[in-house]
Amino acid sequence: MSGLSPARLQLGEDATPEAIHQIESQWGLDRPFLAQYWSWFTGLLHGELGTSWVNGADISTLIGLGLGVSLSVAILALVLGVVLGSVLGTVAALRRTTWIDRAITGFVTVVSVMPGFVVGIVLVEIFAVALGWLPSAGYSPLAAGAGPWLAHVILPALALSFDIVADVARQLRTGLVSAYRENYVLGAMVRGLSPRRIFFRHVLRNGIGPALATLGIKFPQLIGASVVAEWIFGLQGFGRFANDSAQAGDVPAVQGVLVVSVAMVVTFNLIVNIVLGRIAPASQRGV
Template identity: 70%
Template sequence: MRRALSILAHSVAIFVPVFLVATFVTFALRALSGLSPASLQLGESATPEAIAQIERQWGLDRPFLTQYLDWFGDMVTGDLGKSWYNGADISRLLVEGAAISLSVAGLALLIGVVFGFGFGVLAALRRTTWVDRAITGFMTFISVMPSFVVGIALVGVFAVGLGWFPSAGYSPAERGLGTWLAHITLPAIALSFDTVSDVARQLRAGLVAAYRENYVTGAVVRGLGPRRIFFRHVLRNGVGPALAVLGLKFPNLLGGAVVTEAIFGMAGFGQFAANSAQRGDVPAVQGVLVVSVVLVVVFNLIVNVVLARVAPASARGV
């Protein structure tokens, strides 16, 4: 527990300045973009006087640092401001979209962990055999398949052809877990291929390297059984690379949701971000980036703590 708390404190010390810099850069988007709410509300024919009046209403005539500090203070309390496009509360819109995207990304991550660990362990236990070569080849094949191609193929086969799943839309879990899972299964599978392949390959490499260590040879000499050697020595010391890669895959799952949600007709986090960017709705884009940064930071904190707890070598920097 002391080691896990130490790793948590170290991770927080790293991620807090990263978060501060990321939020500052995010807020600077409006000044860098040159966009204004007047361009959305008045169009290209707006007069300079009308533009100045609208910017004054939104508080954009104040000094930059004053705007940033006010925005940061509201942001840490959960208030991400109002949309330039329709004046809607951005926090509420993001919560609605994030529920969809996190459902898909969460299931994709679960699929990636389960199948990635399964294939990785099997390849390591059957290393240098045809099973190992077949799994490695299959993982390489699915790693180069874009999620939008996989999504279109899944819709054509399992939704249109076989009718096992709905082809588009989203149903909240409150309306039934079965219906909810049916709507998010195909997009989650489409997103999970890259995670499955990377986790499997990293786990296989870590386990094979662990099997070559002297402490495994010593365990065999002492007469320990293969199962005990695997779970007590090999898995704990070889799982580190696979856990580390999960911290890198979560942002990819959120980013890949933009195209996947468009294919499956979901009004999720990614679709909201894309629509906001196309409209030039800077506060909405800023809200999307802030939420994305928070999700990625929190997930990486969890991964670091689990990694320090499960893999002892990671806590020593090995």
């Protein structure tokens, strides 16, 4: 239906009609659209994503090569965003209406509007070019050592984490401040419970819900934003493979990328909802 021909991609514009027809018959593109889609779908049910129109390689293998790079960056970005955002949001809630609260709110507001590619370029200029502490591009697998792996993924992960830091900090602060105003917290204070116990037992469990729900939205954005980060830092990851496949008109590869992306997003959101149901009691009541 796209009108793209793998035969022209492989043979070039000077290919003869006979050669084009032979390649299209080989790929089954001379069959009706629904028949082609059914063949692809039944292959998907057996774990087969097909073969690339550009080089004839197995798409599952091509995606697997880049997925490890992208997941390394995305997971580290998620961890950094959650840790830094949680610290900032908690401090802002505990010091609400003070200058510390206002400073943190102003900081996360500025961070939230900074594009990831701008942050990435600034980080490269500072830590790779000016200071020479970290490599500016490339990737080292975890099997080669934790140190080289971390050195290559920390900058792109940090560039992607800024938006997560801002959203987690804001949502957590809002949730905690709201929880502090609840009657059960006031009752706990009247009974003489320690501030530490009140915070961890009552306030945090009931105020963390919005911040956790935010992660379900941020994970798909990490996958999309990885395209820009991988270009800046010279990584051959999942996002760059998706971009190259789309530009080359490699339809089976784009289909495979979408299937894997949907599976990751659904799985991650399922995990978030399970954790949310275990941690936040209010979510179990539909509140």
